[in-house]
Amino acid sequence: MGYARVSTDDQTTASQLGALKQAGVLKIYQETASGGRWDRPELHRMLDFLREGDTVVVWKIDRLSRSLADLVRIMKLIDQRGAALKSLTEPIGTTTAVGKAMMQMVGVSAELERSNLRERTHAGLKAAREKGVRFGRPSKLNAAQQQDIVRRVGAGDLTAADAARLIRRRRPAS
Known part of the structure; x- marks a missing residue:
C-alpha cells in the first residue's frame, strides 16, 4: 500500500x-x-x-x-x-x-x-x-479609536461586551 x-x-x-x-x-x-x-x-x-x-x-x-x-x-x-x-x-x-x-x-x-x-x-x-511590515488582518480601529474604547471601558461608560458589539459594526480603519 x-x-x-x-x-x-x-x-x-x-x-x-x-x-x-x-x-x-x-x-x-x-x-x-x-x-x-x-x-x-x-x-x-x-x-x-x-x-x-x-x-x-x-x-x-x-x-x-x-x-x-x-x-x-x-x-x-x-x-x-x-x-x-x-x-x-x-x-x-x-x-x-x-x-x-x-x-x-x-x-x-x-x-x-x-x-x-x-x-x-x-x-x-x-x-x-524590523522593516515595518505588518502581518495579519488590518485593525478595525485606528489608534485614536482604540484609545477611546479603552478609555470608555476603563471609565465604566461602556462594558467590554458593548465595546465588542460596537467594534463589530465598524468598518476597517483607513
Whole structure:
C-alpha cells in the first residue's frame, strides 16, 4: 500500500500517485498535512490497515514524516505489524538492519531540512517586522479609536461586551 502527502492545498500529489501506481501499489492513502504533525488521519488509517507481509511504499521518505522521532515511531509500528517500508526515490527499505539505519539517516536529513526552513522563515519574518511590515488582518480601529474604547471601558461608560458589539459594526480603519 502507498502513502502520498503534500503540505499545502496549493500542492498536488499527482507525481507521487503516478510513481506509486507505476510501482504496482494497489491501495494509496493520500492527504494534505504537514509532515511534522502526528495527527494525520490517512496515515493512521493506513497504519491501522497494515497486515503482516504488507509493504508501505512512499515516493520519498520525507512524505512519510519530516520528524525523525515520528519517522522512527512509524517505522516501529510498521515493523510491529510484520510489514516493511520502501521508498521509491531512496533505494532503501526496512527489510534489513542496514536499510533501517539508512532510513533513519534519511529521516535525520529531512528533519534538518525542516529545521533549516523554519529558521529561515523566522529570520525572514523578523527582518520584515524590523522593516515595518505588518502581518495579519488590518485593525478595525485606528489608534485614536482604540484609545477611546479603552478609555470608555476603563471609565465604566461602556462594558467590554458593548465595546465588542460596537467594534463589530465598524468598518476597517483607513
